[in-house]
Amino acid sequence: MDFGTVDLTPEQEAFQREVRAVLGEIMTEEVHEHERRTGDGFNEGVHLALGSRGWLFPAWPVEDGGAGLDRVCQRILALEIARHQVPTITMGTTNLVWAAVELSCDPELTAELKPEVAAGRVRFCLGYSDPEGGSDIAGATLRAVRDGDEWVLNGSKLWTTGAHNCQYTFLLTRTDPEAPKHKGLTMFLVPLDAPGVEIQAIRTYGGERTNAVYYTDVHVADRYRMGEVNGGWATLQGPLSAEHGAGRPDDGLSDIAMFMGTREFERAIDAAARWAKRTSRPDGTLVADDPAFLDRLGRLAVSTEASWVTPAAMGRTKSSLSFIAGIAELMDMVGPEAVLAHGAEGAIEGGEIDFAHRFAQGTATYGGTTEVFKGMIAQHVLGLPRLNLPGSKQWVR
Amino acid sequence: MERFELRLQDFSLDDDQQAVREGFGDFFTKEVPSSRVRDAEPLGFDADLWQRLVAMGATSMALPEAAGGDDATLVDLVLVAEELGKVVAPVPLVSHVVASRLLARAGGAAELLTAAAGGERIVTLALQPVVGSNRQLVPDAAVSRDVLAWSADGLALHTLAEPAAHVPNQGSTPLAWFDPAAGERTVLASGPEAEALFRAAVAEWKLLTAAALVGLADSALNLGVEFAKSRRTLGVSIGSLQGVAFPLADVVTEIAGARNLTYKAAWYASHEPGARPDLPLAAFVQAAHAATESAWVSAHTQGGLGFTVEADISLFFLRAKGWSVLGGDPGADRRQVAAALLASV
Ligand SMILES: Cc1cc2nc3c(=O)[nH]c(=O)nc-3n(C[C@H](O)[C@H](O)[C@H](O)COP(=O)(O)OP(=O)(O)OC[C@H]3O[C@@H](n4cnc5c(N)ncnc54)[C@H](O)[C@@H]3O)c2cc1C
Numbered sequence: 001m002d003f004g005t006v007d008l009t010p011e012q013e014a015f016q017r018e019v020r021a022v023l024g025e026i027m028t029e030e031v032h033e034h035e036r037r038t039g040d041g042f043n044e045g046v047h048l049a050l051g052s053r054g055w056l057f058p059a060w061p062v063e064d065g066g067a068g069l070d071r072v073c074q075r076i077l078a079l080e081i082a083r084h085q086v087p088t089i090t091m092g093t094t095n096l097v098w099a100a101v102e103l104s105c106d107p108e109l110t111a112e113l114k115p116e117v118a119a120g121r122v123r124f125c126l127g128y129s130d131p132e133g134g135s136d137i138a139g140a141t142l143r144a145v146r147d148g149d150e151w152v153l154n155g156s157k158l159w160t161t162g163a164h165n166c167q168y169t170f171l172l173t174r175t176d177p178e179a180p181k182h183k184g185l186t187m188f189l190v191p192l193d194a195p196g197v198e199i200q201a202i203r204t205y206g207g208e209r210t211n212a213v214y215y216t217d218v219h220v221a222d223r224y225r226m227g228e229v230n231g232g233w234a235t236l237q238g239p240l241s242a243e244h245g246a247g248r249p250d251d252g253l254s255d256i257a258m259f260m261g262t263r264e265f266e267r268a269i270d271a272a273a274r275w276a277k278r279t280s281r282p283d284g285t286l287v288a289d290d291p292a293f294l295d296r297l298g299r300l301a302v303s304t305e306a307s308w309v310t311p312a313a314m315g316r317t318k319s320s321l322s323f324i325a326g327i328a329e330l331m332d333m334v335g336p337e338a339v340l341a342h343g344a345e346g347a348i349e350g351g352e353i354d355f356a357h358r359f360a361q362g363t364a365t366y367g368g369t370t371e372v373f374k375g376m377i378a379q380h381v382l383g384l385p386r387l388n389l390p391g392s393k394q395w396v397r
Numbered sequence: 398m399e400r401f402e403l404r405l406q407d408f409s410l411d412d413d414q415q416a417v418r419e420g421f422g423d424f425f426t427k428e429v430p431s432s433r434v435r436d437a438e439p440l441g442f443d444a445d446l447w448q449r450l451v452a453m454g455a456t457s458m459a460l461p462e463a464a465g466g467d468d469a470t471l472v473d474l475v476l477v478a479e480e481l482g483k484v485v486a487p488v489p490l491v492s493h494v495v496a497s498r499l500l501a502r503a504g505g506a507a508e509l510l511t512a513a514a515g516g517e518r519i520v521t522l523a524l525q526p527v528v529g530s531n532r533q534l535v536p537d538a539a540v541s542r543d544v545l546a547w548s549a550d551g552l553a554l555h556t557l558a559e560p561a562a563h564v565p566n567q568g569s570t571p572l573a574w575f576d577p578a579a580g581e582r583t584v585l586a587s588g589p590e591a592e593a594l595f596r597a598a599v600a601e602w603k604l605l606t607a608a609a610l611v612g613l614a615d616s617a618l619n620l621g622v623e624f625a626k627s628r629r630t631l632g633v634s635i636g637s638l639q640g641v642a643f644p645l646a647d648v649v650t651e652i653a654g655a656r657n658l659t660y661k662a663a664w665y666a667s668h669e670p671g672a673r674p675d676l677p678l679a680a681f682v683q684a685a686h687a688a689t690e691s692a693w694v695s696a697h698t699q700g701g702l703g704f705t706v707e708a709d710i711s712l713f714f715l716r717a718k719g720w721s722v723l724g725g726d727p728g729a730d731r732r733q734v735a736a737a738l739l740a741s742v
Contacts, residue, residue, distance in 0.1 A: 001414065001472060002407040003664050016403075076403060083401040252407030256657070266400055273735075273742045288739050291732055298731025301738050302679045306654035309408070309661055314650040375639070377646040382622050384636035384645070 002252055006072055015069075016076045022053070023084040032085065036342060039209040041089025042123075042165045051120025056091060057098070065118025075253045082263055089208075090123050090162040096239040097124035097170040097189075104227040104235045105189060125162040126239075127171035127190070127213065132397075134159065135372050137172070137240075138182050138233060139391060142215065144173035151188065151225070153196075153218040159366070161210040163199050166192060169213065170239070174395070176230050181395040185232030189224045190215075206359040243367060244376075245312045255308075257315025261323040261356075261363040262307045268327060268356035269300055271349040272334050296333055300326045314377055317370045320363040327353075327360045398741040408657055410476070417473050421480040424453055429484040431709045437487035441569040442540045447488050451516030455490055456497065464501045465514040471601065471663040475608040479656070482612025485716050489519055489537035489571060491605045496520040496545050499598040503552055503585040509543065518543055524599055524724060527577045536723045538573035539563035546577060547595035551587030555580040568719015597670075603724050604666065604677035607684035608659045610721055614652045614684070614691035617713035621645060621695030621703075628700075635698075644694045651687040658683050675737035678730035685721035692717035 008016065026049045034043055050056050053067060058074050060066020069077065081088060098117060101110055101124075116122035130140050142155030153173060160169055168189045176184035192199070196218035202210045227235030241247070245258035276287040276297070287293055303326050307319035331338045334353060342351035364370045378384045390396050410418065428446060437443040450456070459474050460466025474494060481490055497513040497520055512518035519541040525533050527548035538544055542557040557580035561573035586594055622645055625636030635641045662676035692714040696703035703710050721727075 001409060001411070001660060001664055002405045003661055004405055004668065006403050006405060008403075072403075079401045079403060250407075250409065252405035254406070256406050256408060263400075269738070270398070270400075270742045273739050277739060277742075294732040294735040294739075295728045296731075297738065298682075298728075298733070298735035301675075301734050302682045302731065305676070305679045306651075306658055306683050309406075309657035310650060310654035311408075311657070314653050317647070318650050318654055371639075371643070374643045374646040377649060378636075378639075378642035381649055382636075382642070382645055384622065384625060384642050385634045387633065387637040387639070 006075075008072070012070075012072055012076065015073050016080075019077055019080045022049075023080055023086065027084045027086060031087075035085075035087050036207065039203070039207045040162070040165060041087045041208065042091075042162055043087050044165070046086060047091065047120045047123070050086075050091075051118060054118065056094070056120055057118050060118065065115050071249065071251060071253045090125065090165055093126050093162055093170075094124045094166075096126070096243055097168075099242060100170065100187070100226060100235055100239045101189065103238060104187070106223045106225075109189075109223055122168070123162070123166040124189070125160050125166040125169050127157045127160050127163075127169035128236075129157060129159045131156055131158045131212075135369055136391060137236075138185065139395060139397075140172045140174055140185060141397065142171070142173050143177075144175050144186055144188065144220075146175075146229075147219070149222050151220045151222065153188075153190070153215040153220060156212060156214045158202070158212050159210050160199075160213045161208070161366075163192060163211040163213050164201070164209075168192060170226075172232060172236065175232075177395065179230060179395075180393055181391065182233040182393075183230055184395060185236075186229050187226040187232040187235040188220055189226055190218065190220055191224070194218050194220065204362055206362045207355065208359075208362065245316070256311050257308055257319060258312055259307055259315050259319040260367065261360055262304055262319045264356045264359055265300075265307075265319075265323045265327060266304055268330060268353045269297070269304065271352040272330055272338075273297065275334060275337070275348050293333060296329060300330060313373050314381065316367070317373045317377070320360075320370055323356075323360045323363060327357045331357050398738070408660055414472060414476060417469075418476045418480065421453065421455070421477045422483070424449075425480050425484045425486055429486050431484075431712060434485050434487055434712050438569045439565050440539065440563055440571055441487045442489065442571050443487045446486065447516060450486075450488055450490065456493060456516040457514040459494060460497060460501055460510070460514050464497075464507075464510045466501075470667040471604065472660065472667060474605055475659050475663040478605040478608035479612040479615075479659070482609030482614075483616045485613055485616075485712055487569070489521065489540055491602060491609060492521040492537040493519050493541075495598050495602045495605060496522040496541075496543075498601065499545055499552075499594060500554070500585075503545075503591075503594055505554060505585060509554075513543075520545065522598055522602060523547070523575050524602060526595075530576075530578055532574050532576045534564070534572055534723070535561075535575040537571045538575050539571035541571075542580070544575055544580075545585075545598075546575070547591060548577070551584045552591040552595055554583045554585055556583070557581075566719060568716045568723075570716075570719060570723070572723070600674065600677040601666070603681035603730070604659060604662050606720060606724055607655065607662075607677070607680040610684040610688040610717070611652060611656045611659060613713055613717060613720070614648070614655070614688040617688070617691045617695045617710060617717065618645065618648050618652065620708075620710045620713070621648075621691075621698035624699045624703075641698060645698065648687070648691045648694050651683070651690055655680065655684040655687040675734045679734050681721075681724060682727045682730050682734070685724070685727050688717040688721055 057066045058069040062068045144151045171188045171190045175186040196216045198214040200212045248254035279287045303322035310318040338353045340347035458467045458469040520543040521537045521541040523535045523546035544555045628635045658680040662680040665673040696710045
């Protein structure tokens, strides 16, 4: 057990200074403004700047386009990226997909892509969720039909976040509609500039942009297939379980919780705390001296403390659900000023609380809903029996 | 607050800590079947079990060597308290250990300390400041004639001729009224130092009680989960229904967070005392909530059976609140957590 600070070597200290300097320089107000405007979770200039330093795949050796960072430096980088609010959505999806590319792609294609991905010129998004329902991920319907050396894709995907900024989508398709649900799936790395691919924006009230992607007679060479035909479920397991928090080294330098939104929640809480210290009630008393306010604020602080330390999948539901309940409470505690948006006169710290309240709601949905995770906790942590439904094993439409 | 500080998040137990957990875990599981908990009611004190626990070193391990202890840390104590909570053992270990440690820090008489380390004299702590002649309910005061209490005058040891009368209570603990005028009063410390000692001891009591509540919640949950696996309705196991399974999943999540918060708080208190005084209180708030939820959800999972005194869940339900409420309203702790946050932003 150890929660101590880490003694840095002179090299690690120098690296920390370098990261802070670089991020301080590239994370301009313009970048933040761009993110607020687009909700892309991606900024090309920033992404390329990180790539040029090997910081997109920081653990890779320098000759592979990485930075050869040790675990401590990787952690330093991750913390500074969080501190500077670097948009990381597309960084994250690219990282998740890479593991599958290395395991399942044609080696020639992999070799071609590796330096491009490291430099930031090639990026991947996740094409899992179908319009008909994302929770039943293995129930995917988008059809891929073999045609000689090629495959022809027809159908659509919803929620392919970052597709408009990516070169490939990691696409889940149905190749055998007759087979049991999990045995008729095949994964592809589909070039998004292929004819027949159409990307349409979807906007969330959390400020994010995601996409609907339509595939009409899209021809994809067999070399873009990942893993076996009808073996897509196996290909998907690596990235899926990594997204669900598996495989993090337990050297104390990884987050223990698979937290969702806790950083955003804390920014809102801190903003509200500072607001309370400078704001008086109509009767002249300071908000920060009001015991009722303190009691409620303390409850939120306890929930974030608990979110940080609740392990793995349980941390996913804890962090998201306490964020959603807590940020609604924080809005009430602060009152009308809390709804002022960025740029509005009197907005609290650039509308941090307004943003967090809108943003929180999506955290219970993407990456697998809180219900899906509760189901996993019930089965895998508690050992409760699973419910067998008509579509548990069969592909039911 | 520096939210991005580079710190380790290592919750693993080393071999010694593992041995403490297993040793006490085995001891409590073997010694304390639910029948023994029932037999100790309503007082909630099993003198024979206490002797055995003393022989295990539980009362002396976390005292300074000079006071006959082994200098074990709060982390070790948290592990012991969690195991104790798992079987809701009818022994006043938490109060006794906290009061003994306070006595050692405040320079209590060597004779009393030795008797406390050996478990022959049970000591306890009044958790609320003494104001005037106001009496207060003190945990385990029905089996202790040495009560530490703090007032504006300082930290004092009240030695009574015999323990105060037990007041029957929901949690079947040795609760008693403490009258500040009773017994012989020896002031051990005064001024800000006395107050700091007292506050630290209360935080320790809350932390160890939090750990005991984590254990309690864990066992309560298991009773519900086992029932949910075997009970059937409409031809399926009730545990496969989300209306049953999801509340249980929420409970195990709250418990996991509470357990890790007790670890983290104990680590800070032992290694960087003063750095995070909010953590023991946060752990207590979280654990009290987890225990309350676990006991209710598990009882409800068992339907009508879960509402009967025969069902073992009743032992856990009645103590979940019966133990946690002795620390007072967690709202007061939440306000302190908030005050620490306000001071840091
Ligand atoms: C902003 C945003 C970004 C996203 N980005 C991506 C992305 O990049 N790539 C991608 O592939 N997907 C992405 N998603 C999709 C996301 O993963 C899905 O929205 C999610 O899996 C839920 O699927 P659904 O929206 O179709 O809802 P449904 O699956 O239809 O679920 C509807 C409701 O029913 C509940 N439910 C469904 N099944 C069960 C069950 N078995 N038990 C209990 N309750 C159940 C759900 O919890 C939910 O509340 C994104 C979503 C959002 C909102």
